Amino acid sequence: MSTIKIIPLGGVRENGKNMYIAEVGEDIFVLDCGLKYPENELLGIDVVIPDFTYLEENIDRVAGVFLTHGHADAIGALPYLLSKLSVPVFGTELTIELAKLSVGRNDAAKGFKDFHVVDEHTEIDFGETIVSFFRTTHTIPDSVGINLKTKEGSIVYTGDFKFDQTAIPMYQTDYARLAEIGKEGVLALLSESANAENSVPVASELQIADEVFDTIKYWEGRIIVACVASNLQRVQQVLDAAEKAQRKVVLTGQDFERIIRTAMRLEKLQLPSEDLLVTLKDMKKYKPEEIIILETGRMGEPIKSLQKMANKTHRNIKIEEGDLVYITTTPSIAMETMVAKTEDIIYRAGGTVKLISENMRVSGHANPNDLQLMLNLMRPTYFIPVQGEYRELAAHADLAHAVGIPYKNIYITGRGDVLEYKNKRMSVAGTISAENVMIDGLGIGDIGNIVLRDRKILSEDGIFVAVVTISRREKKIVSKPQITSRGFVYVKASRDLMKESGTMIEEIVEKHLESNDFEWSKLKQDIRDQLGRYLFEQTKRRPVILPVIMEATQRRGKK
DSSP states (O other), X not given: OOOEEEEEEESBSBSSOOEEEEEETTEEEEEOOOXXXXXXXXXXXXXXXXXXXXXXXXXXXXXXXXXXXXXXXXXXXXXXXXXXXXXXXXXXXXXXXXXXXXXXXXXXXXXXXXXXXXXXXXXXXOSSOEEEEEEOBOSSTTOEEEEEEETTEEEEEOOSOBOOTTOOGGGOOOHHHHHHHHXXXXXXXXEEOTTTTOOSOXXXXXXXXXXXXXXXXXXXXXXXXXXXXXXXXXHHHHHHHHHHTTOEEEEOOHHHHHHHHHHHHTTSSOOSSTTXXXXXTGGGGSOGGGEEEEEOOGGGOHHHHHHHHHTTOSSSOOOOXXXXXXXXXXXXXXXXXXXXXXXXXXXXXXXXEEEGGGTSOOOSSOOHHHHHHHHHHHOOSEEEEESBOHHHHHHHHHHHHHTTOOGGGBOOOOTTEEEEEETTEEEEEEEOOOOOEEEETTEESOOOHHHHHHHHHHHHHOEEEEEEEEETTTTEEEEEEEEEEESSOOGGGOHHHHHHHHHHHHHHHHHHHHXXXXXXXXXXXXXXXXXXXXXXHHHSXXXXXXXXXXXXXXXXXXX
């Protein structure tokens, strides 16, 4: 009997960064390799990826990385993983092409070539485990779920999905295959939870397409459509509506254009007519009412680009009187404040804003009814809700219990929790390292909680720098303290504070120079402690205090 372990490295108690490990015997199967974009408290951080330490320690056991779809939350961390481990990557045609684009932009991983294209008919035999795939409905074509068939039963990972009875063939779910997997016996189901607590029905893509067309058809001026780059279904709806409304479409952003061109080359995105797309340069040849600008922004995030357009700082587009800004993505809870501020800026610039979410619930994720249907089709012995904040995982657990799965067989895990199936029973068997790894510029994982804390303090209370030059040999201060402040107080209006601070630093330095056990670290810490207390008493602020102590050296002249 094979020992089975399931370990989430990300994607639980958080949105994005989906990555799960399934161990069957000696083989390790990696399910998705995603990233997430930072929230407000992660100052200056570009993206957050999973911790690969466990995989690095067990590299010889990794059978491969298996991808469900081409969004950043499923493939975004792949370049960082492949820069450390050279393991096979499996995915559907479009997913692999988008993964290649992502990997090709990373200098450390761009030489990687071990990609393998699969589809819903593919079965890969790894001895103790047979890996197969099943088609699902999401906002991007070629989305699949993953089935790991073992002697103990199947381990099924749904990836992102929803059920839409009106989906076109390219996006349709294979219901027969789901029922077949469930009939064969599912040991454990890992199912997404992003929409588990929202009982509002999700609009079908047919309804959304009609809404997009009606909005575009009846607007008399220029339209700027804000869309997530990888939501190819929404892009297709905009292109179709533009063709019907006799408008031309302008694409902005090189990353977006690469995704669109790749999808069109693979026939996953259909261009209604060859002359539908026009360049930014040729846009001036058309009247405003003949143009749609499709904007995704950097990294597929359109909101910040809209702010630049409204503030007249965008490189190519400026929002003008009579423009309609049509936001066709549903903002996350973390983004709602930014969206509200963006709307205000757009109206000030003379534009009008319409959100697709105003009239209907739009989502690429399963609602509670869809989640329960998946549970009934699979009928798993054990259930592990994934892909969501804790409240969403808990709501999904309640949905599973309502369809007959006992709570004792439902596991709401944290990152790094090890679920082990042994002797016919699943249990929590410990934890492994699975911290957030933060990417800032070229730095990978070199930013930790201490640096983030300092950044937070700097952003709130500023910095206070004191430079002193001393002579230890003569036990005196050679140059009086030079004080610089940024983001703390306005120096010209706080001369007395600066003077008193300088005097205090002199007294501290002189005391340490007279001492027989002079230590640089003790001197600097004493300045931080005493000066910090004084500045807080005077201002109720706690700036970062940076004492710079230099030692003067005297060179002997030649005789």
